[in-house]
Amino acid sequence: MTTTTVDTHAVDHEHDDHGPTKGIKRWLFSTNHKDIGTMYLIFSLLMFFTGGAMAMVIRSELAVPGLQFVHPEFFNSMTTMHALIMVFGAVMPAFVGLANWMIPLMIGAPDMALPRMNNWSFWILPVAFGILLSTLLMPGGAPAGGWTMYPPLILQTGDAFPFLIFSVHLMGISSIMGAINVIVTIINMRAPDMTLLKMPMFVWTWLITAYLLIAVMPVLAGAVTMLLTDQFFGTSFFLAAGGGDPVMFQHIFWFFGHPEVYIMILPAFGVVSEIIPTFARKKLFGHDSMVYAASCIAFLSFIVWAHHMFTVGMPLTGQLFFMFATMLIAVPTGVKIFNWVATMWRGAMTFETPMLFSLAFVFLFTIGGFSGLMLAIQPADVQYHDTYFVVAHFHYVLVPGSIFAIMAGAYYWLPKWTGHMYNEKLGKLHFWLSTIFVNVTFFPQHFLGLAGMPRRIPDYSVQFADFNLISSIGAFGFGLSQLVFVLVILTAWKGAKATDRVWEGSHGLEWTVPSPAPWHTFTTPPKHRIADEAFE
């Protein structure tokens, strides 16, 4: 199979160490984990701005009551596409990019285990999102039934329908290949004396995430394939007339969907667990308990899916089971939060940009966690279901949660990637603007939801006007402040030369290689003593 040739290729590199080929071919045919990581990160930044532009359309329409800029159908397309692009195009590829860059460096491996498959996993993504974005120009418009693709509504999508399904298939294939690559790399390519429990937290959380990915992405592929055959090949998986059940789609979708939530947050936990010890100048408190907590969260994620559908009409025992199982997740998550706080306790803290983003992550993610607990209470959820309270909740865990962790990781490792310190003033400006505006955007949405404003609608009752205007102003502010990040990236090569260790308190193998990290690193596994010290 292909894996054979792939591996020989990796071994060849170890023997003749040549630099990268010049021009576009370097990127098109790249099998180098650092180049592929860079491409993933740039791609996810592009998608972040694409999905962000759609969010701006949504917030413009919602700034004042009434319909002013777009047709309701297009508004629905915007909410659907914004979600698909942010979930599959921005957050997930960003974490895969960080994994590509950092996992081999952190475990002392020369490259990812399957470099050619790595090339494929990346290059499938632009195709998938090209297909998805092309639906905006199709008759009947882009998909508008929500990213959850519930039938029968989603079956009313126009010509875009099969393109939506195929793009989801491609995203799934890309993530599955990426996940297999991560698992094989971590299991087989670690430095000789790096036992599993000595692995850095980022590596650990990614290992767990990768297992979640290969367990649930195929289930999503199955669900959307059923939609496709229902629409075109006469099956009746979800069509009541033919003996199917539309509610079953919700069960299958959320069996994928809930672990997906943790796929987007576990690597964020990993990034933050790397950064906080560095800037608190203390070891991570309770490393092993962090590992067990993450595994526990991953296991629980498989048995809580129906809390997304408390209102479909479930037997009482079902409601109770999913309610209590969901609340149970707060325990391992609490372990993590307290461990981060304990790491900072009496630490010699400094507040560089990565640390600022990590601190905001801990604080704001916890707010999202608490609103999640409120939603887990089934009798209360009947009131909150499908309101802006839900929107506020998942944006709190995804924006100042996942996105802030990605930003923190980008600032933290940027000097290792470029060999220069980024502009700290701009970084701090980016942080403060983002943190202020993210709260201005999403905090009022809690109130809107509690007052009963439904999500996914282009118009609303005038009683919701004030908070919506505040939220829209916050959204424009947040969108514009991300341009500061672009400026940071564009000027990343202008700063002072970075040392190998970059940060005073950093630990780990990635800080033993020069800055910028050379094209090939660890072609021979790191020596026992160096690796052992670096694990501290």
Add this chain to the structure above:
Amino acid sequence: MTGEKRNNANRKLVLSLLVVVVGAFGFGYALVPLYDVFCEITGFGGRTNNEAVAVNEAPDLNREIRIEFMTTVNSYAQFEFASDADSMVVHPGKMYYATFTAKNLTESDKVAHAVPSVAPPAAAEHFVKIECFCFNSQEFLASEEKSMPLQFIVNPDLPDYVDTITLGYTFFDTTSVASAN
């Protein structure tokens, strides 16, 4: 690990992970029959029996249960569909009849199918249909109007706290499905 040994280990691990991927894809499909079994056991989703069954239970004349009928026509079906009575009061264990009337509003022959659902879910397995127009597809000539029978028993072991059962039917036009078969 050295090159050759690592290649073998990598290949083995990739293959076993691919097995997991294929298994997970299959599991997605396995959820379909599993869900059916689950619904039939628990009455989840308001599922009731979709084949005729016989019940021999002594009627409980001291208990009265109110049965409410609800009819919905799917937005793609051009039919009129209604129950002849809005509701009725029944004793558990005794057999009752109800009739529903449907009319084809088009000028062509149609096939239709009514899909039942019972609320609350706890009552679903205790609402037993002896004979129902929903067991089979119904054929309608152009503009034909038909009266369709339902024969049912409420099982006496219905939980105490249930005093009202809602039986809903959604009427679907299945002409295209029927002609395909």
